[in-house]
Amino acid sequence: MSGGAAGPSCLQTNDWICGEYLRTRSQELVDATVQHIGITAVSVALGVLIAFPLALAARRWRGAAGPVLGLTTVLYTVPSLAMFALLTPVFGVSAAVVVTGLVLYSLTILVRNILAGLQAVPAEVREAARGMGYGSARLLFEVELPLALPALVAGLRIATVSTVAMTTIGSVVGYGGLGNLIASGMEGFFKAEVLTASVLCVLLALLADLLLMGLQRLLTPWTRAQARAKAGARRGGRVAKVAG
Numbered sequence: 001m002s003g004g005a006a007g008p009s010c011l012q013t014n015d016w017i018c019g020e021y022l023r024t025r026s027q028e029l030v031d032a033t034v035q036h037i038g039i040t041a042v043s044v045a046l047g048v049l050i051a052f053p054l055a056l057a058a059r060r061w062r063g064a065a066g067p068v069l070g071l072t073t074v075l076y077t078v079p080s081l082a083m084f085a086l087l088t089p090v091f092g093v094s095a096a097v098v099v100t101g102l103v104l105y106s107l108t109i110l111v112r113n114i115l116a117g118l119q120a121v122p123a124e125v126r127e128a129a130r131g132m133g134y135g136s137a138r139l140l141f142e143v144e145l146p147l148a149l150p151a152l153v154a155g156l157r158i159a160t161v162s163t164v165a166m167t168t169i170g171s172v173v174g175y176g177g178l179g180n181l182i183a184s185g186m187e188g189f190f191k192a193e194v195l196t197a198s199v200l201c202v203l204l205a206l207l208a209d210l211l212l213m214g215l216q217r218l219l220t221p222w223t224r225a226q227a228r229a230k231a232g233a234r235r236g237g238r239v240a241k242v243a244g
Contacts (some may be wrong), residue, residue: 010192011192014190015192016195017192017195018191021192021193021196029181029196032178033177033200033204035177035180036164036178036179036201036204037177038177039098039099039102040102040177040204040208043099043163044102044159044163046099047102047103047106047107047110047159047163048110050103050107051110051114052110054107055111059115068111069111069112069115072108072112075105075108076104076107078104080101080166080169081172083104084097084101084170087100088173094173094175098167098169098175101170102167105163106159106162109155112155113151113152113154114148114151116151117151117152117155118144118145121143121144125147126144129143146219146220149216149219149220153213153219154216156212157208157209157213160205164201164205164208165205167179168201171183178197178204181193182194182197
């Protein structure tokens, strides 16, 4: 007797979860993921490089704070399709359109968080550093920035996760990383392609957030010591109440 005929593959039945899709399209998935990571990393890095001097200007000159924050907020409200349409005549159909759009969108988050972190540095700390002979540049990089790191990294985490998600919109010009697969999958109602690309996008966002969280803990060890001291104080207070 001959063996029974094999059933239809998950590709033929268009299942949401399909191992065969992963095997046959693995290189396509890798290429899209690499493009997605590259666009996100470049966009966030450029966003930080632009946001930092803008935040410094807003802090130094009070008259500049309103226009800087207002402009970045207005840019954030521009619909992505309109943004790409405005940028395409300048950059052509290229990855630069997507990167530029994502940089502009990231500014409102990054500028506000950098500015908030710098403004939260206690005035007495600045005065003590100046009394020790710190110049403006040394004061900024050795005193203010380390103390502002928690707020800065918090903004960086939000901007990075947001950029990972918004990179998919670049599929309208063919440079959307995993968004290209999501768009093509939705066009042909290819369930496995849509689900796999979406899951990978979510995993990239979670991984980026975890890496930045680890970087923050590495760069700000004193925050853990403060947290342990506060926890110890609370435990001591509870013990004193019980003893009393």
